[in-house]
Amino acid sequence: MTAQGPDRPSEEGAETRAAAREAARAAALLARQLGRLAGSAGRSAWRSGAAAAKGLAKSAPKGAGKGSAPVVARTADRPRPTGHRTAPTIPAADPAPIVGSGGRGRRLGPLSGRASRPRRPWLIAGAVLVALPLVILAGYVLAAFATLPPLGGVAPEAAQRALVVEAEDGRSFATRGAFQGEKLTEKTLPPRLAQAIVAIEDRRFYSHWGIDLRGMARAAWRNATGGGVREGGSTLTQQYARLTSLNQEKTLRRKIQEAFLALRLESTLTKPEILVGYLNTAYFGAGAYGADAASRRYFGHGAAKLTLPEAAMLAGLVRAPSQLAPTRNFGGAKERADLVLQAMVETGAISQAEADKARAEKLTLHTPPETPPGTNYFLDVVQGEVKRLTEAAGDVTVRSTLNLDLQSLAEGVLARRLDAEGSKKKVGQGALVAMAPDGAILAMVGGRDYEDSQFNRATQAKRQAGSLFKLFVYLAAYGKGYFPDSVLVDRPTQIGEWEPQNSNNRFRGALPLRSAFALSVNTIAAQLGEEVGLAAIIAEARRLGVQSDLPEVPSLALGTADVTLIEMTRAYAGVLGPGVPVEPYLVRTVRGNTPQPLYQRSAPKPGTTMDAQVQSMMLDSLQAVVESGTGKAARVNGLAVGGKTGTSQDYRDAWFVGLTPDMIVGVWVGNDDNAPMNRVTGGDIPARVFHDFVERAQKVLKGRKRPTPSAARAEPTPAAAVAPASTPATGEVRGVPEVVDTGTLTIRGRTVHLLGVVGEGGALARQLARYLRRREVVCSGDPASSRCRLDGDDLAALIVTAGGARASEDAPSDLIEAEDQARAERAGLWQRER
DSSP states (O other), X not given: OOTTGGGHHHHHHHHHHHHHXXXXXXXXXXXXXXXXXXXXXXXXXXXXXXXXXXXXXXXXXXXXOTTOOOOOOHHHHSOOOOTTOOOOOOOOOOOOOOTTSTTOOOOOOTTOOGGGOOOXXXXXXXXXXXHHHHHHHHHHHHHHHHTOOOTTOSOOOOOOBOEEEEOTTSOEEEEESBBOOOOOOTTTOOHHHHHHHHHHHOTTTTTSSSOOHHHHHHHHHHHHHHTSOOOOOOOHHHHHHHHHHSOOOOOHHHHHHHHHHHHHHHXXXXXXXXHHHHHHHOBOSTTBBSHHHHHHHHHSSOGGGOOHHHHHHHHHHTTSHHHHOTTTOHHHHHHHHHHHHHHHHHTTSSOHHHHHHHHHSOOOOSSOSSOOGGGHHHHHHHHHHHHHHOOOOSOEEEEEOOOHHHHXXXXXXXXXXXXXXXXXXXXXXXXXXXXXXXXXXXXXXXXXXXXXXXXXXXXXXXXXXXXXXXXXXXXXXXHTTOOTTOEEXXXXXXXXTBOOOOTTSOOOEEEEHHHHHHTTOHHHHHHHHHHHOHHHHXXXXXXXXXXXXXXXXXXXXXTOSEEOHHHHHHHHHHHHSSSBSOOOBOEEEEEOSSSSOSEEOOOOOOOBOOOHHHHHHHHHHHHHHHHHSTTGGGOOTTSOOEEEEEEOGGGOEEEEEEEOSSOEEEEEEEOTXXXXXXXXXXXXXXXXXXXXXXXXXXXXXXXXXXXXXOSSOSXXXXXXXXXXXXXXXXXXXXXXXXXXXXXXXXXXXXXXXBTTEEOOOHHHHHHHHHHHTTOOEEEEEETTEEEEEETTEEHHHHHHHTTSSEEOTTOOHHHHHHHHHHHHTTOGGGOOOO
16 A cells, blocks of 8 residues: 555545536636637627536536536546555646647646547538528527517508699699598409409419419519619508508518518408508509509509500509600500410400400590699699698698699790899899789799799798889779879978989979889979878778788888788789789688589679779780880780889899780799899890780780690601791792701702701701601791791791701790790600709
8 A cells, every 4th residue: 555545546536527617717708709710709709609618517426516518538437446556646647738728738647548539620600600590580580479469560651642633724733642442342343453453463362372483483583683773572462561550661570570461461351452451552553542543643543444455554554654654654664564464364364355355445544744833833832722622631732723724824925034134133032923813813923943942932032012002002092082183293302311213313393193103203202202101101001901010100102111922913903903902812722532522612792992083094004114114024015004113122033024905924033042142133034025025915815826846855846836937939949858947948059047946966967867857848948047847837947846956036926935935844854954
């Protein structure tokens, strides 16, 4: 027996415990390395490794320290020998550290063998990297399911009711708001529409259970081979779930939730119920939600009356309603409808003969392709007026007071003047209101371009009226005993601390009031104001409908109050009308889905009558302004015209309001930032705009239709052109022309310049060349200014009307009218950049 015998088990246990501790540290280190490689998954693996190390430590021999791990040793498994033989002592030696342990390797005895060989780290890392996406996907699916919204959880926004707006002659020209129509039911669902939507959107609708794996695979394949997203894999059930319960974000989470909700829908609703719900909810473009609303919007009748080609067109819209809306892209909608018809043939819903017949049928839209851009200022006011007049729910049709021809003319005239002189004279904006004597608004231009600014300068802008306000001063004076022949002296005048000055800083001496009004003499207006009193002047303004604040200061007589164009126009209309005030209005009737109108304008109650003598004297003074005063530029040959100019301080505002027997027209020009213009007065641009508008408006009011540009607006087409001016028959040349530019042709070697046309090159010239290809043109007159005819129509008028060229300054009036309309319609070269 040796002294070492009893100590051997203790030494062996100590060595085992030390090896276990080193193994635990190595396992923890490996877990940390995997964590750096695999992110959050690695951290999870570290926690698992640590837990495993603790479990191994618990299975170690008693006395092992915390965190130690057992070491498999062959000697530990052998039975201890008996007798005097003593087991050999394992020498204590420092083994080489394990690679990657950072110098802190575990101690292994020489008999530890293969069972203690470390696992390879790349195997563990590979397993983690393979499992990580599956774990993440499973977590994503669980999260999507946990946050699944309830069916029908998306409440539709309270959309503005749809307005269909008609002009005074009954032509529909604009729509506003969202069309809702009537809800379809299983009994009222049109069979052709149901067949069309299933054929183009979800052919396996009646056989799948909400999710069509085959359809998803087909869509994925076509998208992959087609170079982009060409087909969707969502079923009608999934689309209905998205419309009623989810938002429109394009994320994987939303697609997963869409699939879960589709399965739920299929378990709670029948197929017909899902189809009807989808057709009542889907968006079909142009503000139409639901199939019935879309049918009424595009074709003028409910869904129950849909024909096969109409049903096919509606079914084709749901994929891209904004792009394919037939009011905006009729060609694209028709092509898509043809695809729907072919899909219906492939599914057996219709025969090939039925599809061919449907393709050949002509589809006519109930409303115009696009709202004329310039009418939007008018429409904004109409929309607010309809809301005030009736609160009835549902889609409504409004018969307005707008004259489309006068509206187009007003836009073109104002734009032409501002384009020609605005830059030189530092004029940025303008507005025009044309009003019938009874207050009906015939035309309204609230600015140069609605797309650039929706601020309506005819109804919202309050600007100083200048001498335009003198109407109320002279009305008060004539009412207190003055006459147009009454004489006052134009002289230096001081009222308190205020000293009014004339625009030319000169004094004319004694003048009759008619001349003082015509020449807009400030000192005499100030004297009259002091004589009659501010209270009388304000009373006259209120009586004629001015509602803006009017400060009781002496300078009020010269128009220092801020007013709007429409209230000054109505005030001048009161001088013409039998009663005052004249009430401006834009709506005649409002109709809903019932035979009885929701609103119908009744005859206005007679207002207070203006004294006949005062009215006569005021009309005489207004005519003097145009005949011999500051408004001479507004004169129209053969027409009685009266009016008044107005210019505010530092030329910040320039006005002209004129009267004819048929209408009252108010014009304002200035700058939105109130910057001064370059000495522009009311007798300058505003009076000229009035002249241009009224002169051409007489032809419209007499029933003569103005030319209409082509619907495509891409190239000239024959379109009821105005009659050309007569041209001499001498020097006639005819033949197929070559196009130099849109105002210059070459015919049989002879160069012909179209009279009154400023030609354009480039794309417009190429379009004209394509249009004239192999078509004979007959031209006569001087080669430098010829009139040419194509199939009996004046070629110059056709080109200018379509926006293919400008009219020259000395062009005949028919070409100037054509250019004004082309400007208003944004045709050809007048298209605004979006």
